[in-house]
Amino acid sequence: MPDLRVILAALTLCLAGPGLALVSLPPARDGLLLVIGLPWLDRGAAILRAGGHEVGPLQAAMATLAQGDDPGFADRLRRAGGYLVVDGRAVAALCGGGA
Numbered sequence: 083m084p085d086l087r088v089i090l091a092a093l094t095l096c097l098a099g100p101g102l103a104l105v106s107l108p109p110a111r112d113g114l115l116l117v118i119g120l121p122w123l124d125r126g127a128a129i130l131r132a133g134g135h136e137v138g139p140l141q142a143a144m145a146t147l148a149q150g151d152d153p154g155f156a157d158r159l160r161r162a163g164g165y166l167v168v169d170g171r172a173v174a175a176l177c178g179g180g181a
Contacts, residue, residue: 112155114170118145123163132158137170
């Protein structure tokens with residue numbers, strides 16, 4: 083039977099990869115953004131307060147696509163409670179979708 087430490091190390095590396103990819107994206111300013119927030123954050127309300135709107139009919143458990151074309155939209159989303167705000171087109175490219 084494999085050592086539990088080896089299994090935990092492999093699991094950690096598998097789970098850390100997507101998070102590291104998101105954090106390494108260039109800073110987002112406006113346009114299509116992926117807003118990642120803690121589960122209790124009302125991301126829809128935060129997006130509206132920041133001057134944007136939700137994109138798409140569904141939200142993930144902790145993430146929502148948002149659109150806002152005014153300068154500073156991403157900064158306002160962060161101040162409204164977005165834990166991580168990244169370029170939505172870059173995320174689509176990472177996931178193999180059209181950018």
